[in-house]
Amino acid sequence: MNKIPIDFVHDGTKLYSYKSIVENSKAVICIVHGLGEHCGRYDYFTQKLNDAGYSVYSFDLYGHGQSEGKRGYLDRFDRYVDEAVSLVNIAKSENPGKKVFLFGHSMGGCVAAYTGEREKGLVDGVILSGACTDTPPAAAKLTGIIKILGSIAPNATLGNSLGDLVSRDPAVVELYNTDPLNLKKLTFALYKQFCVLGTSHVKNNAKSFSYPVLILHGGEDKLSDPSASVNFEKNISSQDKTLKIYDGLFHEILNEPEKDEVINDILIWLSERVN
Numbered sequence: 648m649n650k651i652p653i654d655f656v657h658d659g660t661k662l663y664s665y666k667s668i669v670e671n672s673k674a675v676i677c678i679v680h681g682l683g684e685h686c687g688r689y690d691y692f693t694q695k696l697n698d699a700g701y702s703v704y705s706f707d708l709y710g711h712g713q714s715e716g717k718r719g720y721l722d723r724f725d726r727y728v729d730e731a732v733s734l735v736n737i738a739k740s741e742n743p744g745k746k747v748f749l750f751g752h753s754m755g756g757c758v759a760a761y762t763g764e765r766e767k768g769l770v771d772g773v774i775l776s777g778a779c780t781d782t783p784p785a786a787a788k789l790t791g792i793i794k795i796l797g798s799i800a801p802n803a804t805l806g807n808s809l810g811d812l813v814s815r816d817p818a819v820v821e822l823y824n825t826d827p828l829n830l831k832k833l834t835f836a837l838y839k840q841f842c843v844l845g846t847s848h849v850k851n852n853a854k855s856f857s858y859p860v861l862i863l864h865g866g867e868d869k870l871s872d873p874s875a876s877v878n879f880e881k882n883i884s885s886q887d888k889t890l891k892i893y894d895g896l897f898h899e900i901l902n903e904p905e906k907d908e909v910i911n912d913i914l915i916w917l918s919e920r921v922n
Contacts (some may be wrong), residue, residue: 648667648690648694648697649667649668650665650666650667651665651666651667652664652665653665653666653704653706653737655706655733655734655737657709657729657730657733658726658729660709660714660715660716661714661715662706662707662709662714662715662716662730663685663686663706663707663712663713663714664686664705664706664707664734665704665705665706666702666703666704666705666738666741667693667697667702667703667705668702669697669700669701669702672700672701672702672742672745673699673700673701673917673918673921674701674745674746674747674748674917674921675701675702675703675704675738675739675742675745675746675748676696676701676702676703676747676749677703677704677705677731677734677735677738677747677748677749677750677770678692678693678703678705678706678750678751678752679706679708679727679731679749679750679751679752679755679756679758679759680707680708680711680712680752680754680755681752681753681754681755681756681777682753682754682809682837682841683711683719683807683809683829683830683833684711684712684823684826684828684829684830685707685711685712685713685826685828685829686705686706686707686712687712687828688826688902689705689752689901691901691906692906692910693705695907695910695914696914699914699917701917702738702742702745704734704735704738706730706734708727708730708755708758709721709726709727709730710830710837711830712828713828717834718830718832719804719830719832719833719834719837720801720802720834720836720837721834721836721837721840721841722836722840723840724758724761724840724841724844724845724848727754727758727845728758728761728762728765731749731751731758731759731762732762732766732769735747735749735762735769735770746771746772746920746921747770747771748770748771748772748773748774748917748920749762749769749770749772749773749774750773750774750775750776751773751774751775751776751778752775752776752777752778752899752901753776753778753779753870753871753898753899754779754841754845755778756775756776756777756778756779756780756871757778757779757780757841757845757846758845759773759774759775759778760773760775760778760780760849760856760879761845761848761849763856763857763858763860764848764849764852764853764855764856767857770858771858771859771920772858772859772860772861772887772917772920773858773859773860773861774860774861774863774913774916775860775861775862775863775876775879776863776900776901776909777863777864777865777868777870777871777876777898777899777900778862778864778871778875778876778879779841779842779845779846779849779871779875780846780849780850780853780875780876780878781846781849781850781872781874781875781878781879782842782843782846782850783842783846783870783871783872784869784870784871784872785870786838786842786843790842790843793835793838793839793842793843794839794843796835796839797835797836797838797839797840797843798839800835801834801835801836801839802834802836803834803835804832804833804834804835805832805833805835805838806831807829807830807831807832807833809823809870809898810823810824811824812869812870812897812898813870813897813898813899813902814897814898814899814902814903815895815896815897815903815904816902816903816904819899819902819903849879850875850878853878853879853882853883854882854883854884855884856879856883856884856885857883857884857885858885859885859887859888859920860880860883860885860887860888860889861889861891861912861913861916862876862879862880862888862889862890863876863890863891863900863909863912863913864876864890864891864892864893864900865892865896865897865898865903866893866894866895866896867894867895867896867897868896868897868898869897869898870898871898873892876890876892877890877892887920889916893905893908893909896909
């Protein structure tokens, strides 16, 4: 996998980003990562996509990973959506005539779903992995507090305790917890914008989503309830929509022992839409 840096500046903020190009690629996949993590955690997936003939564009969201921006802070959820749209437009401009698909995991899935609701004709399809298309279970119990603190103490932080629930693979959990690029603290401003406002917008505007979509979720996901994906699939307007819940899998289905099965399902879905 050859990572080529992209000069990606959005709204005055330099965002770490790269492309991994395949000659005569079948299509292009743009990846949006989840809360507190970074695009480097998708290297295995990217390599599998490259091996199957797909070029990949990926980046670290504002305040995440190697991107500039206040760490773990967000003033408006549309900022993430705008960044995703900008990345897609870069990919489209550099790959004329190629189909472009948007992939999002967890919070990135919320970004991808939100993008699909807001932007018409932007991409050729969307892939959602463990997407937060409704308020995450832990945040749902604290919505009132998150709203208040997100307004009166936006810079106050909570420690990132997601690691133990990302995967059944202890090695993945260990890597998550020790990865220096993963955020260790997240502000209430970010929790409010994502867990309350962003997810609510996606849930309430589901009918505006009409793209071809593949919706994937771990059946034992404790960070993003699989019922959110079930309900999203029911309520969107897409004529081409596929939902698959993987029994027993945790939140990061691309980092579970069965990850190759999941990736193969993605590749099959893509192949049916690029040929």
